[in-house]
Amino acid sequence: MRTFADLGFHGARVSDIAEHAGVAHGLLYHYFASKEDVLQTIFRENWGALLERFRAVERADESAADKLAGIAKILLRTWRNDPALVTVMVREVARSPKLQSQVEEVREVFSILERVILEGQRRGEFRADIDARLASWILYGGLEEVLTGWVLGGLSDSATDVERAERTAIDLALRGLAA
Amino acid sequence: MRTFADLGFHGARVSDIAEHAGVAHGLLYHYFASKEDVLQTIFRENWGALLERFRAVERADESAADKLAGIAKILLRTWRNDPALVTVMVREVARSPKLQSQVEEVREVFSILERVILEGQRRGEFRADIDARLASWILYGGLEEVLTGWVLGGLSDSATDVERAERTAIDLALRGLAA
């Protein structure tokens, strides 16, 4: 993950990864079928864990607004906890069809957001004149762009800035959706 | 542009581009210094034109809300006018540090959005308790994610859906920012 984060998928040679791990490059092929499988595994294991947390939020006994806020927090705080992971996700996974097979899993986050929004609309928390599906993409895009800003260095990611970003994103979204 | 859109930057060989253009691949080097220069040129020429249109909106004598709406429309309608361009932008330019030299230009759109938001805050149109810089990233991210949805096929892009996306995105943003 760190090698991909530093050099990008194409820029990272298999031997770079192995060197980073302190093993011979051949050993990599005991554990992974190919260089791409390494990326796929990084994605699968980490995104799966994130999805699990999103689902837990969805199941929680909270208002839809709190659920959205919870998901946003998980996503944005991942930058602090695991910047290499976020870097790889943002640069190699999010938009490239490199991991076609995983597209479904990537989109699961949209489904979760959509369901939460629909729930909010049903409960009267959120306005009903908004397409929940579209809103889920728009909200997620806003969050991902903040992560991208941090990854590419366009946005400050000091502790206070991260906190402010969290508040801003949540605030914008909830006001945008509020009934 | 079409070749990059179809195959991606890494997946497209110089000879693919030349074949697409109906010339020998050697000729490409009369017009471009390298394969990367082709991408750079695509970006420069097209993004420059978009930026010009964004700036025109910024200069117009309209409310800040209308300016934001105008920018969103330009961005989203580009998909219909030039899907290959959007595909290349979304997949090859937006996140990769491939075009480092152009990062500044990419970010110009954030500056424009930020200035429009600040203007709206100054005029009392928009709430003042929002960091304009952050908001510009978040709004742009929402729009770009919709484009991504269209590029990768996750969101329907029929004529009515494109229009609805436009309204939804603008509506969410303006309600989120409204004073």
Added chain:
Amino acid sequence: MRTFADLGFHGARVSDIAEHAGVAHGLLYHYFASKEDVLQTIFRENWGALLERFRAVERADESAADKLAGIAKILLRTWRNDPALVTVMVREVARSPKLQSQVEEVREVFSILERVILEGQRRGEFRADIDARLASWILYGGLEEVLTGWVLGGLSDSATDVERAERTAIDLALRGLAA
């Protein structure tokens, strides 16, 4: 052909072939799809020419015995004319299923021999109590083994020895088949 003859298919590196030819190894891939394609091409072009000569003999207006003798001569004299070709054929093509797609073409020689033998039997030149198909394999095997002996150095291939081999092989075969 010479590189394969010297080093064997597996022992020859692509760069050996290219070096032998005095070009960069990359150029090889302008003309051949792969290392294996080089072998295939060697086979196709040369075996095809040999087959053509065998067919010419078959069509000739001669006794079946003379036809068999003619085919044997062509085969054995190829060693003198083109030892590298024979070496490659004997070592890389004849028995390995490496060129599965060409198996049919390899077997064409058996068909030709079989037809000549059948013709001889019909004419009363050859005894009729012999399975022509089997005989074609046996005769061809005898010839090929002589070539093998020359390739691997087990049999002397001086000019007089080559001539004697020719006479011996033909003599054995014709006496074996004689009515």
Added chain:
Amino acid sequence: MRTFADLGFHGARVSDIAEHAGVAHGLLYHYFASKEDVLQTIFRENWGALLERFRAVERADESAADKLAGIAKILLRTWRNDPALVTVMVREVARSPKLQSQVEEVREVFSILERVILEGQRRGEFRADIDARLASWILYGGLEEVLTGWVLGGLSDSATDVERAERTAIDLALRGLAA
């Protein structure tokens, strides 16, 4: 032997052999010095046994013709008894200089055949105007090609066909050599 027969020497990985044998691949190196040593051992043990039988035939108190017939029978019947062995011999050992050290042993069969033929010539059984050395190669080649036909599937190897091949090969050879 079965792994080499199925996949060829180069196509068979050490781990394929080990898997076939139901052990870990590392264990192979307790019993064999190398992959090539496995092939060598297969050859040595089996070819040695065959040679022993050939020599027994040579020593027997029979006519030269019967001796030739005996050797042919042993060789061809091995296909039925041990097709994998024959496959390996035909494809990996016979022509490749892979087992250079064993070349002598391979050629022992030619020596035996040659001596039998010489004996037949001395006794007046066989015509004297044939080079015994050459004849031994030619006869052996005929037999080996029949085996090759069975191995590669070009010749039918049903029980009756095997028997007919035996008769045909012996018949052709003896008539070819007959005084």
Added chain:
DNA sequence: GATGAATGAGCATTCATTCAT
């Protein structure tokens, strides 16, 4: 005896780029 993680030499193949024509 037995395992399988670990090694690293070896090699085919790709493809951007050059340049003589």
Added chain:
DNA sequence: GATGAATGAATGCTCATTCAT
């Protein structure tokens, strides 16, 4: 302008072999 033969650096991957356990 235009071609495409020629180059060669770069790299993913394979697999025989070793050896600590």
